[in-house]
Amino acid sequence: MTHPSEGKAWIHFDTMFPAFAQETHNIRLGLCTDEFCPNSSYGSAYSCWPVFIMIYNLPPWLSFKHEYMQIPLLIPGKKNPGQNIDVFLQPLVDELKMLFTDGIETYDAYRKNNFQMRAVLLWTVSDFPAYAMLSSWSSHGKLACLYCSNKSGSFWLSEGRKPCCFDCHRKHLPNRHKFTKDQINFMKNKKVKGGVPIP
Structure with a gap:
C-alpha cells in the first residue's frame, strides 16, 4: 500500500457512498490527538491536547506537511480531558456532520468556479490512552480490545x-x-x- 486510498477503509467507504466517491472535489480527513506539555516536562501541572485534522486526498509526501494540517481544537487544562473530551469535540463533530451531509460552497481557483465541497472523517490516529478517550471505551482490563471485546x-x-x-x-x-x-x-x-x- 503506497497511499491510504488503497486501504480497506477507503475502498469500503467508496462502495457504501458511490456518489461521494465520484466527486473528485470531496475530501477525506483523518483526526489525531495526544497530550502535549508546553513546559516540556511530563508530570507538570499543565498540559494541553491539540486536535489535528489531516487531508488524505493529497499525495503521501504532502499529507503531513504543516501547510495541510489544521488544528480546529486545542483543549487546555491541568490534566487530560478524560471522558469529557466529547464535550470539547461536539462543535467539531457537528461541523463534520454538516460537511458530510450538506457540504459547503467552495471556490475552485483552478477552474474559476464555485462547487459544493463535502468531507468525511475516515479514521482517527492515536495511541491507546487517547484511543480510549476518543471512543469512550476503556483500554484497560479484560475488555481492553474494542474489536475482540468479550471474545479476547x-x-x-x-x-x-x-x-x-x-x-x-x-x-x-x-x-x-x-x-x-x-x-x-x-x-x-x-x-x-x-x-x-x-x-
Whole structure:
C-alpha cells in the first residue's frame, strides 16, 4: 500500500457512498490527538491536547506537511480531558456532520468556479490512552480490545488481581496445529476450539 486510498477503509467507504466517491472535489480527513506539555516536562501541572485534522486526498509526501494540517481544537487544562473530551469535540463533530451531509460552497481557483465541497472523517490516529478517550471505551482490563471485546479470552490473575492475555494468541493458529491441543505447556487442561477469528 503506497497511499491510504488503497486501504480497506477507503475502498469500503467508496462502495457504501458511490456518489461521494465520484466527486473528485470531496475530501477525506483523518483526526489525531495526544497530550502535549508546553513546559516540556511530563508530570507538570499543565498540559494541553491539540486536535489535528489531516487531508488524505493529497499525495503521501504532502499529507503531513504543516501547510495541510489544521488544528480546529486545542483543549487546555491541568490534566487530560478524560471522558469529557466529547464535550470539547461536539462543535467539531457537528461541523463534520454538516460537511458530510450538506457540504459547503467552495471556490475552485483552478477552474474559476464555485462547487459544493463535502468531507468525511475516515479514521482517527492515536495511541491507546487517547484511543480510549476518543471512543469512550476503556483500554484497560479484560475488555481492553474494542474489536475482540468479550471474545479476547483474557482472564483475571487470581493472585495479582490483574487482567492477563496469556494464551490468547493460540486462537489464531490453524485448527490442526499441535499447540491448540497442548494442555501442559500452556494453560492447564485447556484446549483451543473455534478456529481462527474473522479479521
